[in-house]
Amino acid sequence: MVAVAAANNQAQTCNTPNGLATAPKALYVDVPQEQEAPDAPAHQPRLLCAAANSSQEWSCSNWAGTVSWAPSSVVVPASEAELAAFLQASAAAAAASGVPRPPMKVVGFAHSWAGLYTPANASDGTPGITLALHKLSGITKVTDTHVEVLAGTSFAQLFQDLAALNLTLAWPPGGIQGLTVGGAVSVGFHGSQMSVGGVSSVVQSLRLLDTSGNTHDLDDSSNPDAMRAARMALGMCGIITRVQLPVSSEFHLRRRRWRVDDSDAFLDYQLPQLKQQYDRFHWYLHPETATSWPMYWEPATAAESAAEGRSCRTAAEQWEDAQEKEFGVDGLPLIMRWDNCSDISSRSLTHAIDMEQQPLWNGEYYVALDDAGEAAATRAILEGFQAVAESRGLSKPSTHLWLHVRYVGGDTSSLLNPCYGSATCAAFELGLVAPAMDAELPPWDEWAAYFGAMEKVLRGYNGRPHHAKYYTAEVPSQPGFGLPVEQFRRECARFDPQRLLRNERFDAVFLAGTGAQQA
Ligand SMILES: Cc1cc2nc3c(=O)[nH]c(=O)nc-3n(C[C@H](O)[C@H](O)[C@H](O)COP(=O)(O)OP(=O)(O)OC[C@H]3O[C@@H](n4cnc5c(N)ncnc54)[C@H](O)[C@@H]3O)c2cc1C
Incomplete structure (x- = not known):
């Protein structure tokens, strides 16, 4: 017995000979409402997967609409026991028939820009199965x-x-x-x-x-x-x-963000000091205007937090940021607004539930750099953006291009951690945002050109991609980007000996040349 997706996640239940779902259905992503203003548009759950046509073939796509896939079925278990029963039935059916099991893959909310949730095809080309655990909640x-x-x-x-x-x-x-x-x-x-x-x-x-x-x-x-x-x-x-x-x-937080017009002074003097001073710190750079936007947050009393006069609202409701028309018809893009407020922790940490009102392309590399290296890498990236702009007949990079640098503590607790083996990494994130809320994404070739310029620089500094974001399929010069992928494969073989959960993109980029088993 298998639960299959139906509209608004109301599960239907059906019995099929091989334990796989075939009924017409749709799977929605539904999170708590983002907009709080009474006149805000009605909250719409996002359609993640649906039966595409009268033949009831599935069609699924990610948050930004940049990745799509067509699984053979979508399975939505209502409990851990139901998930276990599905897996056991699938294994038993394969053992009895001698037909290899189809690949499968869990999808969360498909917010990743890399198609990590796309199941592999079976050897005869049949698409794999999508597993959605949305009902396992709480x-x-x-x-x-x-x-x-x-x-x-x-x-x-x-x-x-x-x-x-x-x-x-x-x-x-x-x-x-x-x-x-x-x-x-x-x-x-x-x-x-x-x-x-x-x-x-x-x-x-x-x-x-x-x-x-x-x-x-x-x-x-x-x-x-x-x-x-x-x-x-x-x-x-x-x-x-x-x-x-x-x-x-x-607890309460106090957050501050400000604009710096002299990017050289920012990179050479202010940035190293700010990194020393604040554990929780990050910055944006707008290549077209060469402005930098540092931001920090620190623990505060309730009174100190309230004194900032900037309580947390959703990103879309931050009218102050919407005034900054220099950066687009809707002002600063939503990705700039996600933590520009001071409030109690639960509100400070959650006010950007989703940013679907303003789609964006997004890719990110982690890289371990000292202060001088970070400034040099940033300048090389900016030169690359300028070259891209000129090659497209423009005097400056796109208004809608934003560089965002955050810091992540490194550790060796995860073999696939892109900051594996380093004390701290700078995470260089690039976003090319839609020119306005609900506008179309900028064209693919424009994004690929800007991202390619950043990727080239950061690969040169031994950077590694954020797995969930966009990166090119080019095989790195150091196999597996130097991560212990063989050890990863050995450990995981115990949980998935047939590699049903494999990801073809990961195999092509991370396993190439490592000696780790590929399908
Ligand atoms: C607007 C926006 C902002 C973002 N901001 C950030 C950010 O600030 N920092 C950051 O690091 N990332 C950020 N991301 C990326 C985000 O962290 C990842 O995309 C994350 O994986 C999304 O979760 P998801 O539930 O949508 O997972 P999905 O994208 O659906 O899946 C991701 C991977 O997890 C696997 N998976 C999911 N559930 C399970 C499970 N139960 N068991 C085993 N495997 C599972 C899937 O198979 C897939 O490989 C952002 C994304 C968007 C769209």
Whole structure:
């Protein structure tokens, strides 16, 4: 018995001979409402997958509409037991028939720009299966220090549920909360904090199901090697159904952002000082105007936070930023607004639930650099952008191009961590945003040219891509970007011996030349 997706995630249940779904249906991503203003447009759940035509073939696409795939079926289990039963039935059917099992892949909310959630095709070309864990949602256990949460829970929902208990995550998240806990952990979702890694690094225990449907409860003390593979595995190391994350009491934050018109002074003098001064710090650079926008946040009392006079609203509702018409008809793009406010932690950390009103292209590289190297790399990137602009007959780079640099603490707790082996990495993120809310994305070739310029520079500094974001398929000069991918494959073979959860893009770029097994 298998639950299959129906409109608004109301699961239908059907029996089919091979345990796979065939009914007409649609799968929506629905997170808590972003807009708070009474006159805000009605909140629309996003269609993730739907039966494409009368033949009932599935069609799915990611957040930005830049990745699409057509799975053979979409399976939406209502519980861990139902997921296990599906996997066991699929394994048993294959054993009885001798027909190899189809590949499969979990999708979270498909917020990744890299097609990490696209299942591989079977050897006869049949598309694989999409597994959606959206119904596995909610807190299963909570103490003063930790919460155990099901993998399909959105971060937005988790923050809401914790706030009701006067708790919040004891880890500073990144710029969006409309994503699943399982998806965020699987890719190493990060914010900006020199001393702390991405969310995977704070997961000390998790539950996963292997592809035969067996349950594995893993933790750092009993299964350190498996944890180093499974906690950031891009969906290739079993199916995570729950994780434990650290929590603390709610606290207040004070955040400040300002504009610097002299980018040379910023890069050479202010930036090194700001990095020394603030653990939680990041900056934007707008290549067209050569303006820099540093931003920090620090703990504060409730009174200090309120005194800033900038309480948290959704990104779309930040009217002050909307006045900055120099940067587009809607002012500063939504990606600039995600944490420009001071408030209690649950509101400060969550006000940008989603940014779908303004689509963007996005790619990111992690790189370990000293201060001089960071300034030199930034200048080389800006020169590259200028060359791209001129090659397109423009005097300056696009108004809609934004460079964003954050800092992530490195660690060796995840074998696939792009900052593996370094103390801290700068994460250079490039965004090319739609010219206005709800406008079309800029053309692909424009994005590819700007991103290519940045990627070339950062690969030259031994940078590694953020797995969930866009990067080219060019094989790196150092196999696997120097990550221990063979060890990763060995650990994960235990949970997926047939490589049903493989990802073809990862195989092509990260496994090439490493000696690790490919399909
Ligand atoms: C507007 C926007 C802003 C963003 N900001 C940031 C940011 O600030 N910092 C940052 O680091 N990233 C950021 N991201 C990227 C985001 O972190 C990733 O795309 C994240 O994976 C999205 O979660 P998801 O639930 O949509 O996962 P998906 O994109 O659906 O899946 C990601 C991967 O996780 C796997 N997966 C999902 N669930 C499970 C599970 N239960 N078990 C095993 N594997 C699983 C999938 O197979 C896939 O390989 C942003 C994305 C957007 C669209």
